[in-house]
Amino acid sequence: MPFDLYLNVAIGGVLTGLVYGLMALGLSVIFGVVRVVNFAHGEMMTIAMFLAVVLCTGLHLDPLILLVPIAAVMFAFGYVLQRGLINLFVTRPEHTQFLLLVALAIVITNTLLIIFGPDARSVQTAYGFESFQFGPVLVDAAKVYAGLAAIAFAAGLFVFFRFTLVGKAIRACADNHTGALVVGLDVKRLYALTFGLGAACVGAAGTMLTLIIDTTPTLGPSYTLLAFVIVITGGLGSMPGALLGGVLIGLTEALAGLMFTPSVKSMFAFAILVLVLLFRPQGILGKRLA
Amino acid sequence: MKTKSRSNAARATRRTFTAGLGAAGFIASAAPFSILRAQGGPLKVGVLLPRSGLQAGIGQDCQRGVAIAPAILKSLGLPDLAIVNGDTESNVDTARARAEQLINDGVQLLVGAFDSGQTTAIAQVAEQKGIPLVINIAGAPQITEQGYKFVFRNFPTGPMIVGDAFDNQKEIFAAAGATPKTVVFMHINDTYGTSIAGAVDHVLPKFDMPYTIAEKISYDPAARDLSVEVAKAKATNADALLVVSRLNDAMLLTRELVKQRWTPQAILSMGPGWYEDQYIKTLGKLSDGPISFVPWYDPHKKLTGVLEAALAKADPGVNLNTNHIFTFEALLVAADAYKRAGSTDPKALAEAIRTANITDNVSIGPGISFNAKGQNDKVKDGAIQNIGGKLVTLAPKEAANAKPEWPLPSYQSRG
Secondary structure (H helix, E strand, O other), X not given: OXXXXXXXXXXXXXXXXXXHHHHHHHHHHHHHHHOOOOOOHHHHHHHHHHHHHHHXXXXXXXXXXXXXXXXXXXXXXXXXXXXXXXXXXXXXXXXXXHHHHHHHHHHHXXXXXXXXXXXXXXXXXOOOOOEEEEOOEEEXXXXXXXXXXXXXXXXXXXXXXXXXXHHHHHHHHHXXXXXXHHOOOOHHHHHXXXXXXXXXXXXXXXXXXXXXXXXXXXXXXXXXXXXXXXXXXXXXOOHHHHXXXXXHHHHHHHHHHHHOOHHHHHHHHHHHHHHHHHHOXXXXXXXXXX | OHHHHHHHHHHHHHHHHHHHHHHHHHHHHHHHXXXXXXHHOOEEEEEEEOOOOOOHHHHHHHHHHHHHHHHHHHXXXXXXXXXXXXXXXXXXXXXXXXXXXXXXXXXXXXXXXOOHHHHHHHHHHHHHHOOOEXXXXXXXXXXXHOOXXXXXXXXOOHHHHHHHHHHHHHHHHHHHOOOOOEEEEEEEOOHXXXXXXXXXXXXXXXXXXXXXXXXXXXXXXXXXXXXHHHHHHHHOOOOEEEEEOOHHHHHHHHHHHHHOOOOOOXXXXXXXXXXXXXXXXHHHHHHOOOEEEEEOEOOOOHHHHHHHHHHHHHOOOOOOOHHHHHHHHHHHHHHHHHHHHOOOOHHHHXXXXXXXXXXXXXXXXXXXXXOOOOEOOOOOEEEEEEEOOEEEEEEOHHHOOOOOOOOOOOHHHOO
């Protein structure tokens, strides 16, 4: 097969992987700080996707314009969800948290099914069928925009956590929960903010995914699983690890589909996960637990 | 009080005597009609379709064939059917459970279920319970190779579809004056897709086709991104794309063909997706050109016109298609069998279906009859093309009403 074919497919895989990475980043942020594993992550993303589809169709707006508003709506959703429901379970056993979030996932999926029905929906954009040509390389325009937006959103999040007081306070909570309480940080509020930020990540990722895939209410479980594969590969709790994991999984699936048969491409993503668990259980950029 | 009471009772008896006599007379006179209703009441038919889930769009399209059936069957002098709808949720296990549920609820005949995997599960239940199943759509050949006594299929098997497709392709190549030398074969990896792919392997050498298959690419019908698959197909430089797909992936494939700027000479589809209304409405001008080799209607048959008119009235703007035709014909088989059997007894119904010979039908071929295995082996495929948002029939000759548009106009030049 010609080299430019590999290059085409690899670029597409990296761009899709960046969006996957942003989605997984939300999961990683929530777990890293709140220490709750969000089993409704994919379902929260489908809420954002349907918001994008409805607003794009109804208001004739581009998903890229809706990126920040939908992320803001999802932030509010995540904040309220954490303060009103999940916060009650933070100190409870992990299996109780698991059941709560799985129940939440089922409620979200079925509510979306009742409202929107089972059919796939897509957004129509001016560049929906366009691609950029660089010599022999053809790059899907929608994937380029989605990938760049994912980088910008993730960069904003990095800046927030590194340079703002609230971001530093959230990191302090993650590093030492007791210490954060001792110095007088409002940990409950910071947890809610963190959950909101995780939901905003998934909101942004979901909005951009509508450029790449069709939206159905039943997408959630497969994307929750994908997010887990990515964060475990990249390192649970590591923000750069989530992005790296996303790119790695996107690239692996694309190249495996090209070199072997496309119908088994997911198998290779799981093979990477198994290898990481065997040889670096903390993930590629994760910290080894004492 | 006692005397008055007796007197009242006596008056009441006298008054009610006449009324009672009248009522008794009415009941007695109505009794024969009641008996007749019991004998000639509607046949309870359970229609199992994937009304939700991945195949919901197609299941709901099949339902259009159910909706227009009663009035047409009545106009043909056939008895009424009491339709009980069931949803397989596009899932094999649910299909099996719903079939059992419908039988327990008293349905006397089953129709369904579009998907080969789901239909296989329903067929096992129908055979076990001794309730006739008339398959509307399902191509996996093994369903009618199990020696079942209660399972009947008025739809071509995978090898029949492939064989007819190759015959029709030759007719089209001759009419177009062009022949692809190579094709890339993309197919879904579900029960239907793999059975057709297997049939292509098995049948292709016998047909002396003018092209060779450059590469076979299988993919998941639930895939959400087919960019890698299309990139791989494009890299083969094949003249044409031979494809077995469903609706959602047909739309995904088309989008990728446009984005990757690849317009093959022809798209030759041996499955659903490319001719369906949702495909045409969603993609507009980009939907023009694919040629589908599918079980289809004969536009020259009388009943086709009746079905088209009924569909146009019920669902304006919807093109008559495989889903409507074969779901309607499954109900036609049921009503015809019930009329001839004169009974709801499952064995009598099965026997009546086995001896069916319906010539006033819609699909291409001489009519509806079943061989010893319960398969209509005379039903024929057609070749149809999307032109200007409409579907025209290119082959076989006896059913054709248009010439092929060849090659496929470039996607980039469609505006």
